[in-house]
Amino acid sequence: MNPSREAPALYRYVLRLGDLALVLGQRLSEWVGHAPALEEDLGLANTALDLVGQARLLLAYAGEIEGRGRGEDEIAFLRDQGQYLNPTLAEQPNGDFGETIVRQVLLDAFQLALYERLTSSRDARLAAVAAKAVKETRYHLRYSAGWLLRLGDGTEESHARAQRSLERLWPYTVELFEADALDRDMAEQGIAPSLEDVRSAWNRHIDEVLAEATLARPPDRPFTWFGKRGEHSEHLGYLLAEMQYTQRAYPGARW
Amino acid sequence: MSADSNERNAPAEREWPLFEIFIRARGGLDHKHVGSLHACDARMAIEHARDLYTRREEGVSIWAVPSASIVASDPEDAEAFFEPARDKIYRHPTFYDIPPEVKTL
Numbered sequence: 001m002n003p004s005r006e007a008p009a010l011y012r013y014v015l016r017l018g019d020l021a022l023v024l025g026q027r028l029s030e031w032v033g034h035a036p037a038l039e040e041d042l043g044l045a046n047t048a049l050d051l052v053g054q055a056r057l058l059l060a061y062a063g064e065i066e067g068r069g070r071g072e073d074e075i076a077f078l079r080d081q082g083q084y085l086n087p088t089l090a091e092q093p094n095g096d097f098g099e100t101i102v103r104q105v106l107l108d109a110f111q112l113a114l115y116e117r118l119t120s121s122r123d124a125r126l127a128a129v130a131a132k133a134v135k136e137t138r139y140h141l142r143y144s145a146g147w148l149l150r151l152g153d154g155t156e157e158s159h160a161r162a163q164r165s166l167e168r169l170w171p172y173t174v175e176l177f178e179a180d181a182l183d184r185d186m187a188e189q190g191i192a193p194s195l196e197d198v199r200s201a202w203n204r205h206i207d208e209v210l211a212e213a214t215l216a217r218p219p220d221r222p223f224t225w226f227g228k229r230g231e232h233s234e235h236l237g238y239l240l241a242e243m244q245y246t247q248r249a250y251p252g253a254r255w
Numbered sequence: 256m257s258a259d260s261n262e263r264n265a266p267a268e269r270e271w272p273l274f275e276i277f278i279r280a281r282g283g284l285d286h287k288h289v290g291s292l293h294a295c296d297a298r299m300a301i302e303h304a305r306d307l308y309t310r311r312e313e314g315v316s317i318w319a320v321p322s323a324s325i326v327a328s329d330p331e332d333a334e335a336f337f338e339p340a341r342d343k344i345y346r347h348p349t350f351y352d353i354p355p356e357v358k359t360l
Contacts, residue, residue: 037293039294042303042307143302150296
């Protein structure tokens with residue numbers, strides 16, 4: 001059974017939110033022990049932990065909606081890549097510190113715009129999760145935008161590298177706002193905001209940050225990715241292999 | 256300063272400056288020194304302080320002070336500065352009888 005096609009719509013929508021948080025949190029946690037300064041190590045790890053915390057709440061809820069007795073751990077560690085519904089941008093490799101920061105700004109602004117609107121969702125559980133997550137996400141964006149400002153408006157080298165990362169990652173942002181049948185269904189039921197609204201808010205955040213950081217906004221291209229339908233880039237498999245290894249090798253292992 | 260110590264100081268100059276961090280645990284209490292950290296500007300100092308020192312709800316307010324702005328007494332002056340106070344016990348308010356109603360002293 002492929003949950004991305006047959007499972008209830010709400011289950012799939014909650015997975016989109018939860019998988020974004022989980023995959024991005026996993027990516028950020030790869031920096032632990034490798035960040036350019038001890039203080040950044042802790043900053044990135046704090047954000048990663050916030051994201052994994054959001055993922056736990058969302059995946060546990062997805063399990064309840066699905067009604068097959070699966071908990072957050074089974075959903076996180078025992079699904080295959082095609083059943084992950086995060087946007088493709090979240091799974092892109094960390095690259096250098098600047099590229100991680102660019103990816104983080106793009107997704108922090110997306111999550112912030114989304115969570116702000118989900119706080120008035122007709123789904124009470126989603127509204128409650130969003131109310132908690134929105135505070136965390138405001139801080140995440142403050143942190144990542146602060147860094148983008150320093151790198152973009154920093155040295156010639158840091159500016160050029162930040163701009164290159166922005167050009168590389170920008171094509172993946174199209175997917176965030178391209179509403180498919182599931183997005184429209186959720187919006188019509190008052191469960192999710194319209195992605196058009198989310199896009200306007202995101203544009204405001206991003207244009208402000210990019211202008212301050214003296215970076216040029218790349219043009220949108222028609223090409224798009226479909227991670228949120230389970231069609232991923234080649235990077236997600238490796239991320240899951242590392243994240244799921246323990247549960248796959250020692251089923252049911254606890255600590 | 257000798258050429259030798261200049262060389263040893265060179266890498267340190269490229270590091271981010273040091274900030275001293277003060278945290279207020281609750282409204283009404285004073286800010287207490289909790290430690291120091293490196294940051295390249297004031298905004299980063301506050302964010303690092305938040306990430307390092309308030310992870311377990313330790314505070315409601317943060318002050319960051321560039322360590323270079325702190326004027327400190329010289330340890331070599333300690334004898335002249337502090338020892339003369341040692342035998343002046345009459346400066347302690349211990350020669351008064353505190354009424355039992357007073358609970359805050």
